[in-house]
Amino acid sequence: MKFTDFLLNTYILSKGSVKGLKVSSISDCSQKVEKDSLFIAIKGRKTDGHNYLATAIEKGASVLLVKDSALVPSFFKGVVLEYTQLNLGSLLNQFYDFPSEKLFTVGVTGTNGKTSFCYLLEHLFQSCGWPTGVIGTVDQHFNQKKWSSILTTPSSADLFKRLNDFVKLSARAVAMEVSSIALDQNRVEGVDFKALIFSNLSQDHLDYHGSIENYWKAKQKLFLQAEANRNKNLFYLINQDDIYGYKLKTLLRKSCWTYGQSVKANFCFKIKEYSKLKTFFELKSPFGVFDFSVNLVGEYNVYNTVSALACAMLTGFKAEDCQKALACFQGVPGRLEKLKTNKNFDVFIDYAHTPQALSVALKVLKNNFKRLILVCGCGGDRDKKKRPLMAKIALSLSDHIFWTTDNPRYEDPQKIADSALEGINKNKKIKLELDREKAIKKAISFAKKGDCVLIAGKGHEQFQIVKDKRISFCDKTVALNFLKSI
Numbered sequence: 001m002k003f004t005d006f007l008l009n010t011y012i013l014s015k016g017s018v019k020g021l022k023v024s025s026i027s028d029c030s031q032k033v034e035k036d037s038l039f040i041a042i043k044g045r046k047t048d049g050h051n052y053l054a055t056a057i058e059k060g061a062s063v064l065l066v067k068d069s070a071l072v073p074s075f076f077k078g079v080v081l082e083y084t085q086l087n088l089g090s091l092l093n094q095f096y097d098f099p100s101e102k103l104f105t106v107g108v109t110g111t112n113g114k115t116s117f118c119y120l121l122e123h124l125f126q127s128c129g130w131p132t133g134v135i136g137t138v139d140q141h142f143n144q145k146k147w148s149s150i151l152t153t154p155s156s157a158d159l160f161k162r163l164n165d166f167v168k169l170s171a172r173a174v175a176m177e178v179s180s181i182a183l184d185q186n187r188v189e190g191v192d193f194k195a196l197i198f199s200n201l202s203q204d205h206l207d208y209h210g211s212i213e214n215y216w217k218a219k220q221k222l223f224l225q226a227e228a229n230r231n232k233n234l235f236y237l238i239n240q241d242d243i244y245g246y247k248l249k250t251l252l253r254k255s256c257w258t259y260g261q262s263v264k265a266n267f268c269f270k271i272k273e274y275s276k277l278k279t280f281f282e283l284k285s286p287f288g289v290f291d292f293s294v295n296l297v298g299e300y301n302v303y304n305t306v307s308a309l310a311c312a313m314l315t316g317f318k319a320e321d322c323q324k325a326l327a328c329f330q331g332v333p334g335r336l337e338k339l340k341t342n343k344n345f346d347v348f349i350d351y352a353h354t355p356q357a358l359s360v361a362l363k364v365l366k367n368n369f370k371r372l373i374l375v376c377g378c379g380g381d382r383d384k385k386k387r388p389l390m391a392k393i394a395l396s397l398s399d400h401i402f403w404t405t406d407n408p409r410y411e412d413p414q415k416i417a418d419s420a421l422e423g424i425n426k427n428k429k430i431k432l433e434l435d436r437e438k439a440i441k442k443a444i445s446f447a448k449k450g451d452c453v454l455i456a457g458k459g460h461e462q463f464q465i466v467k468d469k470r471i472s473f474c475d476k477t478v479a480l481n482f483l484k485s486i
Contacts, residue, residue, distance in 0.1 A: 089190015110199030127325030153182030334459025351459025380411030
């Protein structure tokens, strides 16, 4: 079907003619509109695209897709289409010629582990001969080509464009992080997934979802929609050991593959040996029993690794090839990343910004070092219930804490800290330093031989969000520059 025919069959033509119409691009952001773009005006929770119609027209939009054509400025001379129900997936699939159908598209959802899974799977696929793109929290990339990432899962318009970019660049597969907010907003509707992975679920994003139950329902949506589409070539891979993973398995009609330490899991692993930088484990699978080593530490990283291995093996790659590939994996940016230093203590940065993620990171490091020194904070305008939980975890698992800021947004940093440290702010283990750069430097200065400094919360991020501005800031850069100076 021609794209113009699709438009006429799907939406109401309110103004203009589509005869001979050529659309150069599709965007739901007025700032990204180009000459002859189709601009989609979407009413969201915080903003309404209809307020930016004039900007889109000024930037060259030739087609406007709107909910209410009466809101279109009278001076617009192009085509106006009106929607009663907006199915972005169908629109974007028609325009880009169904890009996800041309890729082995893998989606992963869960509170923690999504980024690590995608990087691990990318490495395994690439090593086994499948050029693979990644869409996620750190960035969007394919080989050396990189695009910045503002959202874990981009808007529908940006997502389908990126999938099409991957097709043009000759990608064979894509590993995609799928967030609960993206699922709630139907951003991945229309994506033809070949594999779906569920890692785990714990408290996060309650500022958006309101309750853990709503958060859980959003996560389910990825799998339930896939069930409705009845894709026979799709497989599910679920963490057997996570209570929500177990619940998800019972909800689905289609049989699932599972992974975990439970003997009931299809891919059952057993950790054999830890070191500071490497983990050795055994994996019992439907394809046999194999020993693996990975340059990552911590039980949670073995879960991430096993999920990627299971996905690769279910896709058709040999375990022996995965063994060789995994041994060369160099880690994930900002995920328990050890900084290179010539000091007699170690410094790690990690993205942990939820109670569970912080607990896991601290437990991994605690037994390997003399003292554990933590730099940590909580984000503003986000779930306030998790703040005291994170502070209590920090207090119970760290020897010294430098509590600081972490993307305060529109909230007062002092009030954020007060809400986290209420009742424990007088503990001698905790030092409050709201200047994050100073907090990092103080923590490193405090470290002695055999100690470990963990800078948690921001990981790979290159900014600090203050009000509505993204101010350039990188934990890794601050730490490395200071380490060189002392």
